[in-house]
Amino acid sequence: MALRTPLYDQHLAAGAKMVDFGGWDMPINYGSQLEEHHQVRRAVGMFDVSHMTVVDVDGSEAQAYLQYLLANDVARLKTPGKALYSGMLNEQGGVIDDLIVYLAGDGYRVVVNAATREKDLAWMSKQADSFAVNLTERSELAMIAVQGPLALELVKSVVSDDRAALISDLKPFQGLPSGDWFIGRTGYTGEDGLEIMLPAEQSADFWQTLLAAGCKPCGLGARDTLRLEAGMNLYGADMDESISPLAANMAWTIAWEPAERDFIGRQALEAQKAAGDQPKLVGLVLEERAVLRGHQKVIVDGVGEGEITSGTFSPTLGYSIALARVPRATGSSAKVEIRGKLLDVRVVKPSFVRNGQSVIE
């Protein structure tokens, strides 16, 4: 029996095509993935992300614990509600999961992936043994991501004045509580938007309110093409426990300073960095009439081979894009094998679209 979010009936009512995602019965689209994608880039759309796992970290050693658990440094979070993105690594420097952590009062709120929930919670609990810290999974919360250039205005128009004021004051990558809600100006689309955590029993009414205000429901299909255009990694596709953050375009999430901060995986990462032999995650652009897909082989003349980790047709750009892991010495061009043919691709920074516009250099 697949798990269902509190919004399951709303999805069926909106005509969703449901698929299994990490054990959850989730909407892949509500008709057209392309239209949903454009809706978010051009206006506003909403996603049910209630399957994601929310864990509150409290206790006198909450900061010390997360400083040891994560490659990024939560001591960088200075203002209330400020968030950061980090890898949670194993001792070998492989990525157990990627996550967002918000500074929440005296503690922290961590949001991890749905498909990795069990191993994440087990790892987090194990590491918590030596710290004065409490971990509380908040499975009673639903989460709705409202994304797109009109997202903030639309949400403000349907919530209380207090919440609208809070949203107006939120900085990008900041999330704050409002009563029993938590509103974060975060997302996974490359657009402005909000991720709203609220008690499950309120979520269907809020979803209907957003729908009535013109917010279109969007499925996991559009979520994937939006995040890929934005150059955001998908755990399990672009990195996993066998991949270093250095090989996953996550070097910027490793806080090397202060040098005396020990975190899990640090030694392994330092050795990798010194060796300089990790492959790199790059962007690929194919302007021919074909589509780059995960696991296609990438050939770099005179250098070696790599592999596409995520690929798609980019609805915003009108051609195909991909993330690929290739040898570090790869330059600005490569070839991809598609159905027995070698097609030329451009190698670019792994970010393609932000705020509705191409950012390919």
Added chain:
Amino acid sequence: MSNIPAELRYASSHEWTRLEADGTVTVGITDHAQDLLGDVVFVECPEVGREVAAGEECAVVESVKAASDIYAPISGEIIAVNEALADSPELVNSAPYGDAWFFKIKPSDAAELDKLMDAAAYGASI
């Protein structure tokens, strides 16, 4: 429910065929197939003049989700391809039995059509 026009004949690989008055056969993919594929973004049609055998790969449909081979439902010569699909691949989603035909075949053995499924049999198979 998928739309399965009664007057067409179908391959198990989800192509439909229509026997035209001049003896040629028009080929496309079914409503069920386009629904499985999702939004279509590219269609690669065969070259006009190519001889194909029944069951041979001869076109490719790329949707946002996946690439899918299209097979010749019968043997013969490709005598026309639908140029409109190059610029408007979304027709495959909106009009699978109409504007989004893929190619026309001049059959080398018209009896092969009889081996294809009728609408009832195709409907039962999906």
